Amino acid sequence: MALSVDVLELTKHHGPRLAVAGVGAHLLYWMHGERNNKAVRAWLLSHLIVNVALLAFNLANTQPESWGISSWIRGLVTVSVLNTCFYGPLFASILIYRAFFHRLHRFPGPVALKVSKLAAAYSNIGKERDFERIWDLHKQYGDVVRTGPQELSVLSADAIDVIYGPSSRCTRAIWYDRLKASGDFSEDYAVFHMRNPVAHGKRRKALWDKAFNIRALKSYQPVVVQTTQRFLDALRQRTGQTLSGPDTMQLLSYDLMGIIGWGYSFNNIEKWELNPALHFVKHVTAGQRIISQAPWLMSLLVNLPGADSPLRPYGSWIQARIREKLRLLKTPGQGRETADAMSKMMPAMVNLSESALYSEGELMVIAGGDTTSSTMSAVIFHLARNPSVQRKLQAELDEAAQCHDQKDDEVSNAEPEASYYRSISSLPYLNACINESLRLQPPVPGEIPRKTPLEGIHIPLPASSSSSSPTSVFIPGDTIISVPVLPVQRDPRNYVHPEDFIPERWTDEKPELTLNKSAFMPFVGGAYTCAGKGLAYIEMRIVLAKLLERFEVKLADGEDGRRFLEETRDCHVAHLGDFRVVYEERR
Numbered sequence: 001m002a003l004s005v006d007v008l009e010l011t012k013h014h015g016p017r018l019a020v021a022g023v024g025a026h027l028l029y030w031m032h033g034e035r036n037n038k039a040v041r042a043w044l045l046s047h048l049i050v051n052v053a054l055l056a057f058n059l060a061n062t063q064p065e066s067w068g069i070s071s072w073i074r075g076l077v078t079v080s081v082l083n084t085c086f087y088g089p090l091f092a093s094i095l096i097y098r099a100f101f102h103r104l105h106r107f108p109g110p111v112a113l114k115v116s117k118l119a120a121a122y123s124n125i126g127k128e129r130d131f132e133r134i135w136d137l138h139k140q141y142g143d144v145v146r147t148g149p150q151e152l153s154v155l156s157a158d159a160i161d162v163i164y165g166p167s168s169r170c171t172r173a174i175w176y177d178r179l180k181a182s183g184d185f186s187e188d189y190a191v192f193h194m195r196n197p198v199a200h201g202k203r204r205k206a207l208w209d210k211a212f213n214i215r216a217l218k219s220y221q222p223v224v225v226q227t228t229q230r231f232l233d234a235l236r237q238r239t240g241q242t243l244s245g246p247d248t249m250q251l252l253s254y255d256l257m258g259i260i261g262w263g264y265s266f267n268n269i270e271k272w273e274l275n276p277a278l279h280f281v282k283h284v285t286a287g288q289r290i291i292s293q294a295p296w297l298m299s300l301l302v303n304l305p306g307a308d309s310p311l312r313p314y315g316s317w318i319q320a321r322i323r324e325k326l327r328l329l330k331t332p333g334q335g336r337e338t339a340d341a342m343s344k345m346m347p348a349m350v351n352l353s354e355s356a357l358y359s360e361g362e363l364m365v366i367a368g369g370d371t372t373s374s375t376m377s378a379v380i381f382h383l384a385r386n387p388s389v390q391r392k393l394q395a396e397l398d399e400a401a402q403c404h405d406q407k408d409d410e411v412s413n414a415e416p417e418a419s420y421y422r423s424i425s426s427l428p429y430l431n432a433c434i435n436e437s438l439r440l441q442p443p444v445p446g447e448i449p450r451k452t453p454l455e456g457i458h459i460p461l462p463a464s465s466s467s468s469s470p471t472s473v474f475i476p477g478d479t480i481i482s483v484p485v486l487p488v489q490r491d492p493r494n495y496v497h498p499e500d501f502i503p504e505r506w507t508d509e510k511p512e513l514t515l516n517k518s519a520f521m522p523f524v525g526g527a528y529t530c531a532g533k534g535l536a537y538i539e540m541r542i543v544l545a546k547l548l549e550r551f552e553v554k555l556a557d558g559e560d561g562r563r564f565l566e567e568t569r570d571c572h573v574a575h576l577g578d579f580r581v582v583y584e585e586r587r
């Protein structure tokens with residue numbers, strides 16, 4: 001009874017002042033600009049200090065001899081009441097502002113998402129198909145949907161260039177900082193996390209553009225051909241067996257990235273299992289789309305002890321490789337001319353901070369491993385499901401091989417791998433199968449978030465049947481905006497029969513089935529475009545050409561493709577649902 005009287009007194013006495021402070025904290029601080037991990041941590045720390053001080057002050061006002069359980073309960077209740085008086089109005093102010101007064105309040109979307117992204121995090125639990133969730137929102141609310149307090153999703157192929165194109169004024173959104181715990185966000189991490197366009201451009205030019213320019217790309221071709229050959233020999237020993245489509249491709253693509261990136265094989269092919277250093281690929285991105293919806297939650301989680309434990313074996317592998325490269329670099333005459341990408345980047349990397357060096361190293365295999373493996377798996381899935389398409393591709397490959405064998409000139413003898421690559425690189429149907437898979441199963445299927453410039457931008461909307469519909473819309477500044485990749489690539493306004501695998505839409509056989517080419521955005525574009533696109537096409541063309549020249553692939557008995565089609569998860573990169581296949585050697 002005495003306690004409840006005290007609580008009432010406390011609320012009456014301090015409540016109004018704390019409520020004003022709470023609303024003030026929102027209006028004067030939280031409402032303005034971005035709050036990065038550092039700000040969230042500083043806030044939480046000061047919150048902790050204030051609460052401990054309050055508790056101590058409360059206990060200090062009690063005689064030490066009566067510091068029993070009741071004094072502690074009284075102290076804790078007092079701290080909780082004061083917190084409620086502060087945070088209650090603060091959160092109420094945030095909710096009311098976001099729902100009714102925010103600069104995005106006129107855009108349609110569910111109220112739960114307008115006020116917080118917790119509802120989005122909740123919907124992703126269990127399913128993690130964020131691209132599907134966003135797509136459903138577009139079906140319900142139209143082409144521009146408010147998907148969060150500061151977020152808009154735009155289902156418009158014509159908006160892609162304005163948001164992601166070479167002359168776009170949009171920059172990367174705060175999401176890219178959230179993946180990292182601490183440090184200097186502008187310099188201490190890899191290009192993928194760099195949001196400042198100038199700093200990003202400088203780093204990209206100094207490192208990645210060196211490792212993936214035309215000359216460098218040509219130097220990787222022999223490695224891809226030879227590694228693929230080893231993979232096919234290993235696969236030959238498993239013909240007739242039921243294999244997992246995605247797991248099999250992962251063995252090859254990570255070995256390729258180990259060798260091309262670092263000059264080191266993970267030996268996945270020889271052992272026919274993923275190297276233990278790579279086990280993170282199964283765990284690390286799970287839950288991404290849940291925690292990334294609530295930035296403050298992500299800030300907290302990435303700081304928890306052990307949060308990086310799935311990445312540790314891979315981290316040790318990277319650290320060992322970096323030490324080795326640095327040692328080679330300091331040894332006169334060594335390390336400069338090696339064919340791998342990191343050796344090409346290393347001379348420009350020595351001035352980076354230790355954490356930036358590590359982060360760039362970590363990115364090499366992560367960015368290139370899953371993306372290519374997931375596209376090659378998708379091609380295999382569609383070919384296994386569509387035998388007539390497979391036969392047509394094999395006919396094209398057989399014809400190219402015949403022409404290649406007949407040539408037998410001096411150049412092809414001196415550079416057999418380069419000559420092989422030249423013979424297949426522009427085969428129309430091979431490229432069409434790859435592009436059609438990238439359209440249907442883009443490795444980055446959901447939102448790629450960008451921030452609009454302070455002055456805002458006008459974005460074009462898809463043409464509508466009604467003449468009264470607006471043709472463009474103004475998006476205010478400081479808005480997080482994205483075009484969802486998979487939905488726009490399956491929008492019937494952009495592709496006829498959008499759900500079907502029809503490679504001919506990319507050749508001169510059925511170009512009319514592609515209504516809007518600008519809707520194709522698997523690598524995005526502009527300043528932050530994929531640095532490994534050239535390498536990805538080299539890998540995908542060589543692997544698929546060599547594989548299908550030699551093998552026929554079928555879906556295993558009882559495989560209906562449901563898991564692949566319905567259980568592929570969106571963890572920023574796609575984690576493919578499994579499907580089972582059988583390879584047989586062609587006669």
Ligand code: HEM
Nearest residue numbers: 191192367368371372443444522523524528530531532536
């Ligand atoms: C089919 C294969 C691939 C696809 C579809 C793909 C797609 C993408 C996309 C969409 C982005 C932008 C992500 C964002 O801004 O959030 C990206 C960035 C990047 N990709 Fe790829 N990628 C592929 C293969 C590769 C390969 C083989 C590498 C080689 C290491 C690579 C290296 C990178 C890097 C370094 C970035 C960051 C670029 C920057 O921030 O400037 N990617 N990729």
